[in-house]
Amino acid sequence: MSLTDNRVVITGAGIVCSLGIGRDEVWDALLSGKTGISSIKGFDPSGFECKSAAQVKDLNPRDLGIHPRDSRIMDTHSYMLMKCARDAFSQAGLDKASIPKEDIGFFAGMGMVDYKAEDLLPSVLKSLNSSGSLNYDMFYTDGYREIYPLWPLSMLNNISFCQVAISLDMRGENTVFSPHADSGAQAIAEGVQTLLDSRAQAVLSGGVSEKISPFSLVRGLLSGILNTSNDLTEPVCRPFAAGRNGTVLGEGCGILTLESHQSAVERGMQCLASATGYNFAFESDEKFPGPSARALGNAMQGALNSAGLKPSDIDLIIAHGDGTISGDKNEILAIHKIFADCIDKVNVFSSKGALGHLLAGAPAVDIILGISMLDSGIVPPTITSSPDSSILFNLVRKPLRMNLQKILINCQSCEGQAASIIIEAAG
Amino acid sequence: MENSVNPDKNHKKRRVVVTGLGMATSLGLHVEESWGKALNGISGISKLTLPFAEKSPVQAVGEVGEKDWQKIQEEFKEESLTEGERRTLFALWAAKNALSDAGISDYGKQRDNCGVALAAGLGINRLEDIQNWINDRNFNIKRFGMEYSRVHRESIMRNNSHRPSALIGKRFGLHGMNCTVTTACASATQAIGIGYRSVQRGDADLMVAGGADSMINPVGLVFFVLLSAAATSSESPQTLCRPFDRKRAGLVMGEGAGIAILEEKSHAVRRGAKIYCEVAGYGSSMDAYQVTAPHPQGRGAEQSMRAALNDAGMNSHDIDYINAHGTSTKLNDAMETNAIKNVFQDHAKNIAISSSKSLIGHLLAASGGPEFVFTVLSTERNKVHPTINLTSPDPKCDLDYVPNMHRSMTVRAALSNSFGFGGQNASIIIIKYHGDEQ
Numbered sequence: 001m002s003l004t005d006n007r008v009v010i011t012g013a014g015i016v017c018s019l020g021i022g023r024d025e026v027w028d029a030l031l032s033g034k035t036g037i038s039s040i041k042g043f044d045p046s047g048f049e050c051k052s053a054a055q056v057k058d059l060n061p062r063d064l065g066i067h068p069r070d071s072r073i074m075d076t077h078s079y080m081l082m083k084c085a086r087d088a089f090s091q092a093g094l095d096k097a098s099i100p101k102e103d104i105g106f107f108a109g110m111g112m113v114d115y116k117a118e119d120l121l122p123s124v125l126k127s128l129n130s131s132g133s134l135n136y137d138m139f140y141t142d143g144y145r146e147i148y149p150l151w152p153l154s155m156l157n158n159i160s161f162c163q164v165a166i167s168l169d170m171r172g173e174n175t176v177f178s179p180h181a182d183s184g185a186q187a188i189a190e191g192v193q194t195l196l197d198s199r200a201q202a203v204l205s206g207g208v209s210e211k212i213s214p215f216s217l218v219r220g221l222l223s224g225i226l227n228t229s230n231d232l233t234e235p236v237c238r239p240f241a242a243g244r245n246g247t248v249l250g251e252g253c254g255i256l257t258l259e260s261h262q263s264a265v266e267r268g269m270q271c272l273a274s275a276t277g278y279n280f281a282f283e284s285d286e287k288f289p290g291p292s293a294r295a296l297g298n299a300m301q302g303a304l305n306s307a308g309l310k311p312s313d314i315d316l317i318i319a320h321g322d323g324t325i326s327g328d329k330n331e332i333l334a335i336h337k338i339f340a341d342c343i344d345k346v347n348v349f350s351s352k353g354a355l356g357h358l359l360a361g362a363p364a365v366d367i368i369l370g371i372s373m374l375d376s377g378i379v380p381p382t383i384t385s386s387p388d389s390s391i392l393f394n395l396v397r398k399p400l401r402m403n404l405q406k407i408l409i410n411c412q413s414c415e416g417q418a419a420s421i422i423i424e425a426a427g
Numbered sequence: 428m429e430n431s432v433n434p435d436k437n438h439k440k441r442r443v444v445v446t447g448l449g450m451a452t453s454l455g456l457h458v459e460e461s462w463g464k465a466l467n468g469i470s471g472i473s474k475l476t477l478p479f480a481e482k483s484p485v486q487a488v489g490e491v492g493e494k495d496w497q498k499i500q501e502e503f504k505e506e507s508l509t510e511g512e513r514r515t516l517f518a519l520w521a522a523k524n525a526l527s528d529a530g531i532s533d534y535g536k537q538r539d540n541c542g543v544a545l546a547a548g549l550g551i552n553r554l555e556d557i558q559n560w561i562n563d564r565n566f567n568i569k570r571f572g573m574e575y576s577r578v579h580r581e582s583i584m585r586n587n588s589h590r591p592s593a594l595i596g597k598r599f600g601l602h603g604m605n606c607t608v609t610t611a612c613a614s615a616t617q618a619i620g621i622g623y624r625s626v627q628r629g630d631a632d633l634m635v636a637g638g639a640d641s642m643i644n645p646v647g648l649v650f651f652v653l654l655s656a657a658a659t660s661s662e663s664p665q666t667l668c669r670p671f672d673r674k675r676a677g678l679v680m681g682e683g684a685g686i687a688i689l690e691e692k693s694h695a696v697r698r699g700a701k702i703y704c705e706v707a708g709y710g711s712s713m714d715a716y717q718v719t720a721p722h723p724q725g726r727g728a729e730q731s732m733r734a735a736l737n738d739a740g741m742n743s744h745d746i747d748y749i750n751a752h753g754t755s756t757k758l759n760d761a762m763e764t765n766a767i768k769n770v771f772q773d774h775a776k777n778i779a780i781s782s783s784k785s786l787i788g789h790l791l792a793a794s795g796g797p798e799f800v801f802t803v804l805s806t807e808r809n810k811v812h813p814t815i816n817l818t819s820p821d822p823k824c825d826l827d828y829v830p831n832m833h834r835s836m837t838v839r840a841a842l843s844n845s846f847g848f849g850g851q852n853a854s855i856i857i858i859k860y861h862g863d864e865q
Contacts, residue, residue, distance in 0.1 A: 043568050045572065046572070047570060101715065102712070106713065112550065117568070120554065121561075121565070124554050125561070132561075133558075136479040137482045139554065139645060144484075147649070149653045153719070156609075156849065159611075159849045161849070161851075162849030165850065166716065166850070171712055171713045171714070171730065173710070173734070174610070174851055175608055175711065178587075178609040179587050193628060215583075217572070218572075219587070222585055280604035281603065282596045282605040283602050298539060414589075415587070415589045415592075415593035416596065416605075
């Protein structure tokens with residue numbers, strides 16, 4: 001590679017998920033076949049049809065040096081984003097670099113933010129009349145004053161993002177996309193383009209999941225994607241399995257530092273991987289709140305085109321593979337179609353049996369897992385049960401040692417968008 | 428690796444033109460009608476009509492009128508039965524009108540090269556979602572879990588922010604990229620900026636871009652009161668929003684949508700589409716200062732305007748009109764004025780500046796949508812709508828805000844600003860369309 005080529009490389013990666021904090025801890029757990037999915041903690045899930053999730057261990061705002069004044073409007077998603085952004089920032093040496101603050105961009109996919117019942121409860125109680133029903137006159141005169149005045153900021157998902165920008169003093173190009181997995185991919189694509197257009201010298205890009213709460217759990221249940229059987233005899237989330245029965249929510253975040261190859265070389269930074277292609281396509285499946293097989297195929301084909309690759313160049317697909325009946329079916333059909341000429345050589349991995357569905361956090365987390373795979377030449381096992389009999393590709397269920405150079409990462413929105421990203425070994 | 432992401436990048440940038448406009452605000456459901464009212468300085472702000480809200484500290488809002496709302500519901504019958512948020516239907520209405528204005532009405536066609544970039548606001552935090560599950564003065568999580576299917580269709584749990592954007596894609600057969608931007612009050616201008624860049628670099632040939640929002644609900648009404656940013660006076664609603672005026676006392680909420688069709692120039696020319704204007708540049712920035720207030724000197728605002736000018740390859744003296752963020756808050760209007768002076772120096776006093784919020788209120792996440800529509804019309808037609816209610820000049824706001832009377836003037840290029848809570852900023856530049864000789 002010449003020093004002047006304009007390819008975009010990854011020079012920092014921050015990851016937090018149910019399997020741990022940091023790339024090494026997560027990788028070791030993943031390789032040993034662990035899953036982060038277990039019974040929900042933090043609130044009583046016994047009334048819910050889905051009682052499992054992949055939750056992160058408590059991140060303490062004090063350990064992150066966050067002032068209580070600021071943490072009052074933050075929550076798990078904010079802490080994950082803060083931790084991952086700082087790790088990506090420092091790993092890429094941006095804390096010591098002489099890059100102007102105005103030339104550091106920031107793009108993230110972020111989920112919906114839910115209030116905590118206790119944030120609004122005092123206000124509601126103060127607005128109840130003697131018969132226990134809600135009286136709006138009481139709410140507008142006294143009730144609303146029970147709400148913490150800065151609470152509204154905690155409801156805007158861009159506020160956590162801005163708190164990170166303040167913490168790292170990043171002032172450049174930026175956007176927050178919401179709220180599903182495709183938004184995390186959009187953030188990475190926009191980061192790549194911002195660098196290709198020379199609108200920034202370095203960019204932090206990635207995404208963060210929602211916090212698992214009674215309200216996010218209900219959002220998942222209402223969308224119909226969650227496993228409600230609670231059969232714990234086999235993995236709860238079973239990507240591409242014959243007996244798959246829905247997905248499981250997870251908490252997690254991934255943030256990448258992106259910059260041009262030239263900038264990384266000049267700064268003496270190690271290139272973890274290159275981001276070489278992406279594409280998006282939208283078409284909702286008529287019977288399912290996700291993308292059609294056609295949209296999934298268009299996203300993959302477009303990503304291959306933009307990277308100048310043909311299907312047989314891809315060594316591994318990190319699938320969306322969320323364990324939903326229709327979502328996985330559409331993805332199987334799309335992979336079969338796009339990779340028809342080499343389908344028996346296609347290896348597919350999904351992280352969701354181990355990490356749950358990280359929504360906006362999923363693409364960057366999967367890319368960071370992909371970096372560890374490129375590093376080690378090992379594909380970790382997909383946590384699942386007996387595969388769907390229609391599958392023609394190789395679903396990696398045992399650690400697979402192979403020569404890995406090029407990885408395609410898929411993700412799906414619950415509203416019908418498909419996104420694909422390609423990363424390649426830095427070389 | 429020369430052939431990596433988007434081979435088109437290596438060529439000259441593709442030009443992006445505006446070929447359709449659509450909106451729904453307190454000034455009406457049609458672009459021409461709304462523009463006419465805006466030029467005449469007619470305010471869309473009126474007394475709140477939300478039921479049971481007589482005691483709301485906020486009494487003046489820019490509502491989409493009841494008759495107009497019924498018209499929208501009739502147009503989108505199916506969606507009006509299933510969707511829980513007004514913003515979703517506003518978005519559909521504005522998108523349909525913008526597409527039809529652009530001469531696109533055969534929605535059955537697969538359009539893989541067309542996409543959507545939309546701003547969406549906060550969902551509705553319903554007090555009833557707490558109240559329904561209170562037992563012994565506590566929120567009963569277990570019972571909530573068992574009865575979750577009772578959650579109201581307007582609730583935030585049933586309405587994710589991607590819904591309006593996705594419905595536009597579904598309803599109108601737009602099968603390219605589809606994204607939702609949530610950067611508070613900067614959202615719509617950022618969505619239009621993302622749409623512009625997507626077309627420019629070849630990710631799409633046509634993008635439906637803009638924003639839709641409504642926070643006229645109980646928690647929404649007190650949202651900015653809690654943050655000390657809302658105007659709560661009981662004086663006449665139409666004069667309450669007074670950007671850049673010494674007596675300005677906070678933002679006045681509006682609701683609605685504003686959407687533009689952004690199209691690759693040759694794609695538009697081949698279709699024989701009417702071309703309003705050309706998008707020339709976009710820039711965004713972060714204050715990295717405080718989440719509760721903008722940087723007092725407007726550091727981020729200045730940077731985003733400079734970034735847009737750089738992107739457009741233009742000099743500061745090329746700009747004739749600025750559609751300001753102009754929220755009617757003490758902090759914003761002073762810092763925005765300062766930032767404009769820093770960017771445009773001696774030329775700042777020659778620029779006509781107006782705030783659409785004085786007319787339609789602050790559409791929050793959507794605000795950049797209708798403001799973009801007005802900015803496009805100003806550039807196409809050499810007319811600028813006034814900032815109304817500007818009667819007591821503020822020494823800190825000493826530029827030309829086109830007070831109270833519209834102006835006919837040459838608008839070669841115009842810039843529209845949007846700045847969001849938290850400190851995210853965006854600026855976009857429109858120029859007159861001159862065909863191929865540019």
